[in-house]
Amino acid sequence: MPFTKFSFLQLAKDFIQLFSSDVAVDLGTANTLVYVKGRGIVLDEPSVVAIEAGTGRIKEVGRGAKAMLGRTHEGIKAVRPLKDGVIEDFELTEDMLRTFIQRAIKHNFLIKPRIVVCVPSGITEVGKRAVVDSAEHAGAREVFLIAEPMAAAIGVGMPVNSPSGNMIIDIGGGTTEIVVIALSGIVVYNHVKVAGDEMDFAIIDFLRKRYNIETDYNTAELIKKTIGSAFPLKQELKMVVNGLNLKEGIPRSVEVRSEEIRIALQEPVNAIIDATKRTLEKTPPGHASDIKDRGITLAGGGALLKGLDALLHKETDLTINMADDPLTAIVLGAGKVLDDLEAYEKVLLHSKKE
Ligand SMILES: Nc1ncnc2c1ncn2[C@@H]1O[C@H](COP(=O)(O)OP(=O)(O)OP(=O)(O)O)[C@@H](O)[C@H]1O
Ligand SMILES: [Mg+2]
Known part of the structure; x- marks a missing residue:
């Protein structure tokens, strides 16, 4: 040449x-x-x-x-x-x-x-x-x-340029974004400032109120990842948590159960479920029927909360697809x-x- x-x-x-x-x-x-x-x-x-x-x-x-x-x-x-x-x-x-x-x-x-x-x-x-x-x-x-x-949608391999609607929810640390994508654009958008961080704060709050112990953010996050859930588990879990007893001012350990952490997480989890339902309500009928066929895809680290997919399925009656690796999608x-x-x-x- x-x-x-x-x-x-x-x-x-x-x-x-x-x-x-x-x-x-x-x-x-x-x-x-x-x-x-x-x-x-x-x-x-x-x-x-x-x-x-x-x-x-x-x-x-x-x-x-x-x-x-x-x-x-x-x-x-x-x-x-x-x-x-x-x-x-x-x-x-x-x-x-x-x-x-x-x-x-x-x-x-x-x-x-x-x-x-x-x-x-x-x-x-x-x-x-x-x-x-x-x-x-x-x-x-x-x-x-x-x-x-x-x-996230491109990361999980969704056909973003197709005319049919695809719903994806990205549950991160600070925000949950719920969108419907079609023809390479976002056609429906909703977000709440509730995601993984709010779950950690809810756990800190619960431990303070229930056991009088103060824990830090990293401990709360570890509890969430280890025994946190949004839906009853096949086998409920428990773990020992160390924190500072607020009355005595000395370090103390308590054993916490997954059932009580689930209750503690109800408020942030429900905020995500409600936002999803509101987004589905405002989705145009054509795209809504596409979503009925294909389901909803979850991405972002917050989506890894145990049983969140099961609860979303129960509340929306739609198929819930989890990204292969929600944190890297x-x-x-x-x-x-x-x-x-x-x-x-x-x-x-x-x-x-x-
Ligand atoms: N196994 C797990 N169970 C529950 N939550 C988890 C798990 N692994 C990670 N997370 C949570 O996922 C969140 C981080 O997700 P991600 O990295 O997607 O957020 P981000 O992109 O930094 O935040 P944003 O998108 O809101 O700016 C943290 O709150 C973390 O605790
Ligand atoms: Mg993110």
Whole structure:
């Protein structure tokens, strides 16, 4: 083939591809995952930053910082820069994002990467700008945004461009997003600021009221993951929990049962069920009958609560399909988009420059 202008351009593009590492990021309230083109998921860490109380200097980012959540530790406090699915502290989010991207692509930072970032579908224009700015400051050459439930749908292999409606629920740490997708767009949208975090708070609250013991966020999360449930279990479970007795001011252990944790989780779980029912009610009849045929798909870490699928089935009378790996479905979907940006152009959210 003669060395035409076109082939030179292609060569230049290939060269950039070779020396840049395009990445997809699921920047979640609880966890951030990074996918690098050609390598898959290379980073999966809690969205937590530990800072020195006096100076505000960053001490730890990710897993190490999460271990400090809810504990005072030599003047260091651990914070989550995102809350309820939105950025609460822009500077910290940017620092966290930069650290994660550098950890993910290490030395391969010769040419700035293109980055696909997953954001909540209800994000405002200002919110979009903030994410784009953070990603640019964190080292991106170009930034593309995709709605989290859309990424989840692509991640689980839903035919998002088909005219029939597909319902997916992404239950994360901060938010639950319930959407119906058709023709590469979100046709029905609903969200509640109730997801995994609210379940943890409900457990902390319950232990305080019932047993007079104070537990931290990480303990509550462990209880939720180990014995938490939304529906009666074939075999009910129990576990020993350590906490600080509020009356005596000394550490105490109590044995808690899955039945009582289920009651403690009723409020957040019901909020998710009610939001799902409301979304089904406002779904146009054509799409509603598609959903009756295909069922509802669940993604996001919160979907892993034992028996949540069984309860949703009982309450909606629909088939409930669980993503193969609910925690990675979103970033894997964003990764598929990154691998073929042209084919997926229609599913991207565009951020207007102000
Ligand atoms: N086995 C499990 N059982 C119950 N909950 C779980 C389990 N594993 C993870 N989770 C919960 O899933 C939540 C995190 O899910 P995910 O990583 O999808 O959230 P996120 O994307 O960071 O949050 P958001 O999408 O709201 O910004 C946490 O609340 C975590 O405790
Ligand atoms: Mg999420």
